[in-house]
Structures are given as structure tokens and as C-alpha cells.
Amino acid sequence: MRTHGIRIFAIWLVLTIIAEVFIGVVPVPSPVGSDEALGAHQTVYMLFYVAAPFFTFVWAMLIYNVVVFRRRGGDTGDGPPVSDSTPALLIWAAISFTAVVFLAGWGTFTLHEITQADGPNTQHIQVIGQQWIWTYRYPQFGGAESDVLVLPVKHSVEFDITSLDVVHSLWIRDLDIKEDAVPGVVNHAFLFARHTASSNQAGNNWVVCNELCGLYHGYMRSRMRIVPYAAWQAWGKALEAHERANGLLKTLPKYSSKYFPPPVVPPAPQDQST
Amino acid sequence: MDRNTKAAVLIGVSSLAITVIAVLWVLAMSYNPFAYTYKDEGQKAVTIGTAANGQKTATIRLSIQPTTNTGPDGPWLGYQLQDAATNPADQRGAAIFHVPAHALVTVTVKNYDSRTALRNPYFTEVQGTVGGVEYVNGKPISVMNPNLTSHTFTIPALGVSVPMEGVPGSSGFELMRFQFRTGNSGTVRWQCIVPCGWGLYGFGGPMSQFGYMNGLIHIG
Numbered sequence: 273m274r275t276h277g278i279r280i281f282a283i284w285l286v287l288t289i290i291a292e293v294f295i296g297v298v299p300v301p302s303p304v305g306s307d308e309a310l311g312a313h314q315t316v317y318m319l320f321y322v323a324a325p326f327f328t329f330v331w332a333m334l335i336y337n338v339v340v341f342r343r344r345g346g347d348t349g350d351g352p353p354v355s356d357s358t359p360a361l362l363i364w365a366a367i368s369f370t371a372v373v374f375l376a377g378w379g380t381f382t383l384h385e386i387t388q389a390d391g392p393n394t395q396h397i398q399v400i401g402q403q404w405i406w407t408y409r410y411p412q413f414g415g416a417e418s419d420v421l422v423l424p425v426k427h428s429v430e431f432d433i434t435s436l437d438v439v440h441s442l443w444i445r446d447l448d449i450k451e452d453a454v455p456g457v458v459n460h461a462f463l464f465a466r467h468t469a470s471s472n473q474a475g476n477n478w479v480v481c482n483e484l485c486g487l488y489h490g491y492m493r494s495r496m497r498i499v500p501y502a503a504w505q506a507w508g509k510a511l512e513a514h515e516r517a518n519g520l521l522k523t524l525p526k527y528s529s530k531y532f533p534p535p536v537v538p539p540a541p542q543d544q545s546t
Numbered sequence: 547m548d549r550n551t552k553a554a555v556l557i558g559v560s561s562l563a564i565t566v567i568a569v570l571w572v573l574a575m576s577y578n579p580f581a582y583t584y585k586d587e588g589q590k591a592v593t594i595g596t597a598a599n600g601q602k603t604a605t606i607r608l609s610i611q612p613t614t615n616t617g618p619d620g621p622w623l624g625y626q627l628q629d630a631a632t633n634p635a636d637q638r639g640a641a642i643f644h645v646p647a648h649a650l651v652t653v654t655v656k657n658y659d660s661r662t663a664l665r666n667p668y669f670t671e672v673q674g675t676v677g678g679v680e681y682v683n684g685k686p687i688s689v690m691n692p693n694l695t696s697h698t699f700t701i702p703a704l705g706v707s708v709p710m711e712g713v714p715g716s717s718g719f720e721l722m723r724f725q726f727r728t729g730n731s732g733t734v735r736w737q738c739i740v741p742c743g744w745g746l747y748g749f750g751g752p753m754s755q756f757g758y759m760n761g762l763i764h765i766g
Contacts, residue, residue, distance in 0.1 A: 400666065402665065402666060402739070402741075403749050403753070403754075404702075404737065405700070405702050405739065407666065407668050417668040419668075419673075419702070419705070419707075436665045436666060436741075436747065437665075437741065437747040437748075437749050438747070438749070455747070486749065486754055487754050487755070487756060487760065488735055488737065488760065491702070491703075491735050494702070515671070518671065518678075518688045518689050519688075519689045520667075520668070520670065520671045520689050523667040523670050523689065523691075523692050524667050524668065525667070533665055533666075
């Protein structure tokens with residue numbers, strides 16, 4: 273039995289080293305454009321690193337037993353009786369428990385870190401979804417509104433996300449931001465962009481809707497730019513000046529973190545006849 | 547024919563029969579004799595030309611009338627050909643337009659519909675047009691009074707959004723004209739942003755069915 277144990281251990285060790293190196297070498301296709309994305313990225317890697325030894329152990333046991341203890345030709349007898357091993361069960365349970373608790377702790381801490389504002393100088397941006405377009409309001413620029421999302425790099429941003437009609441979902445895949453936009457409800461998402469970026473024809477850095485929301489759901493996407501803070505300030509002030517000059521700012525409702533103007537809905541034709 | 551040959555023939559014939567049945571089944575499932583054949587008249591609204599300076603041009607002449615667009619689901623509100631008010635044959639969905647790439651497109655819209663409040667007044671701003679303006683009954687504006695709006699003609703991919711003024715009563719029309727430039731070849735969608743349908747938040751009916759308050763523009 274000791275010989276079998278040593279062999280299984282050796283096979284497991286080799287498989288584990290291969291698996292851990294493989295995980296380290298092969299890139300997991302997850303984004304790292306923001307601190308929040310980096311946190312999720314690291315959590316994914318940690319999950320793989322911790323799970324790999326368990327995965328290889330199960331396979332090492334399975335393959336070894338299938339090969340070594342298989343029934344050979346002409347053998348019709350029972351195998352040797354198998355008895356429980358309390359120490360082995362305890363060791364297996366203890367190691368599994370430790371791994372699960374460690375991963376739960378890691379994930380909880382990461383979730384806490386990526387779902388809160390990073391510092392007092394957080395910039396709020398209101399995200400408004402409606403069929404089938406995104407718009408963004410900037411309270412720091414007089415409540416000016418745009419259909420382009422412009423963000424400052426290396427600054428904390430809090431999105432206040434809502435919808436005017438059905439449920440949408442704000443998704444910026446390259447920044448790993450995804451949060452539902454629900455009518456009459458303000459949801460929050462946080463972001464600390466790590467580098468400048470902009471939407472491109474290859475499909476990177478677009479704001480899209482990730483909740484099936486009707487006829488043109490697939491077309492519901494908008495451009496995004498991440499720029500240096502000074503450029504962001506200049507862009508915002510120019511937007512505010514433009515919308516103040518043409519009178520748009522006067523027509524927009526006073527900025528509020530909750531945005532849900534009452535709907536005015538015409539009756540359906542069948543209602544008109546009754 | 548020996549036994550093995552018979553078996554091979556049987557398997558081959560069976561496979562062929564199963565394949566034929568599967569193909570026929572798929573074709574039968576795909577064919578729906580009751581499906582409505584949607585005939586879009588949008589291209590009748592388009593006139594393509596070339597300016598004296600060689601610039602490709604296109605003109606799109608449309609109208610909006612309440613409950614006369616005989617699109618896929620019957621007479622609802624929708625964009626139609628511009629003479630729909632006087633010619634019932636033009637009361638069809640005008641939703642699909644073909645215009646040249648890198649062209650100057652002029653759009654005129656006769657709006658016979660009344661005023662409807664915008665949920666988001668951001669779309670009272672004229673965006674993406676030549677000069678940043680539209681002409682309402684010949685008068686240029688860059689932002690429309692939100693109390694006057696009725697619909698919009700919005701092409702998000704081109705950054706174009708133009709509010710349509712509604713008529714104050716139930717007769718006559720308001721005439722809107724604006725120009726925008728197309729880019730590279732491709733297909734973009736247009737839609738009305740005003741929730742002018744019915745159902746949940748005004749996005750039912752003509753807002754959610756192709757061929758009424760939305761459609762496609764093929765560029766190139």
C-alpha cells in the first residue's frame with residue numbers, strides 16, 4: 273500500500289507542477305483595465321491555482337486505480353475489501369475546508385475592495401439607459417449630458433446607474449464593469465481606470481447593454497474614452513459651456529442622483545375604443 | 547449480393563433517407579405560409595444624386611402620421627412616405643433606406659402628429675447635423691422647446707439626433723429639414739427616442755415593432 277501511495281503522490285506532484293505552470297503561462301482572457309478588473313482577474317487566477325492540486329489529485333487517483341487495479345482477463349473474483357481510514361478522511365476534509373475558507377475570504381475581501389469608492393475625491397457620473405441608447409450626466413459640469421462616456425484616468429469614479437424604461441445592464445467589458453440599470457432604482461458601480469483608452473473598431477472599450485432589452489438591444493452601445501484628468505476637465509467644461517450656450521442645460525431637469533421623470537404613456541389603440 | 551454488401555447498401559440507403567427527411571423537415575419548419583410579407587417602401591422616399599462639386603447626395607422625404615402606417619401589424623403611428631397624407635398608397639412603413647457612403651443626406655419630414663413629452667430632454671438638442679441645426683418651418687434651431695417635441699429621428703451610430711416638432715392641434719403639419727453626412731459603408735439603425743408607443747413606459751407597439759418608429763439605413 274505504501275508503494276502505491278508513493279507512486280500516486282509522485283504522479284500528483286508532476287501533474288500539479290504541470291498544471292500550475294500551465295495556468296501561469298496561458299493567459300486567462302479577462303480584462304485588467306481598471307483596479308476592479310484587476311481584482312477580479314487576480315481572484316480568477318487564485319481560484320485556478322488553489323483548485324489545480326485538487327483537480328490533479330482526483331485525476332491521479334482515478335487514472336492510477338483504473339490502470340493498476342483493473343480487472344484482468346480471467347479474473348472473476350472480488351477485489352480486496354476496502355476499509356475507511358479516519359486519518360485520511362480528516363486530512364482530506366481539513367485541506368478542502370482550508371482551501372474553501374481561504375478562497376471565500378479572498379473573494380469577499382476583493383468584492384469589498386471593488387465595490388466602494390476609492391478615496392474622497394470620487395467623481396460621480398450618472399448613467400441613464402433607455403431603449404436603445406445610453407446617456408451620461410456629469411454633475412461636476414453643471415449636470416451636462418452626453419451620449420459619450422468620458423472618464424478620467426487614475427481617478428475614482430462612481431456610476432449612478434438607472435433606466436427610464438425596461439431593465440438594461442451597463443457593461444464595459446474591458447473595465448470589468450457590469451451593473452443592472454433598473455427603472456426607478458439607482459444602482460452603483462465603481463471604477464478606477466488604470467490607463468487611457470478609447471473605443472475602437474476592433475470592439476474594445478465600448479459601453480454595451482448586457483440585458484436583452486428589446487428590438488435593438490444588439491445596437492445599444494456607446495463610445496467611451498478614458499483620458500488624463502486635465503483633459504477630462506477641459507472636455508467637461510467645454511460640454512457644459514456648449515449646452516449652456518445653446519440652452520440645453522435649461523431644459524434638462526435639475527441634477528439629482530435619482531433620475532426617473534414620470535412617464536407619459538398614450539393609450540393603446542384598443543384602449544382608445546373603450 | 548452477399549450479406550455484407552446488402553448490409554452496406556441498407557445502411558447507405560437508410561442514411562440517405564434520414565438526411566433527406568431531415569432537410570425536408572428543416573425546410574418545412576422554415577416555411578410559414580401565414581407569415582406576413584413585410585414590404586418596406588422606404589427606398590421610394592430616397593433620391594440619390596451628385597452635386598455640382600461632385601459631392602454625392604441623397605434626399606429622404608418622410609412624414610409622420612398617427613395610426614396610418616400599415617406596417618407589419620396594421621395601422622399604427624410611424625414614419626411613412628411624405629405624400630402619405632394625400633395618397634393612401636403611400637401609407638406604408640418607410641423604414642429601410644439605402645444612401646451612398648460619404649454623402650450629404652438631406653432629410654425632410656412632415657409631422658402630422660401631436661406633441662408628446664420627452665422622457666429625457668437631452669434629445670431636444672439637435673445633434674450631428676450640418677451646422678448643428680435643423681430647420682423647423684424654415685427657421686433654424688439647435689435646441690427644441692421640450693413642450694413642442696413630438697418625435698425624434700435619431701441615428702446613434704452617426705451621432706445624429708433631431709427632434710420633431712408636433713402640431714398643436716389635430717390638423718396640419720410641421721415641416722422639419724436637416725442634413726447630415728454619412729461615413730464609411732455599413733448598416734446603421736435609426737429610431738425615435740420619444741416613448742410615443744404604448745404599454746410599459748410608452749415603448750410598446752410602434753416603438754418595439756420594426757417598420758414604424760425605427761428602421762435601418764444601409765450606407766454604401
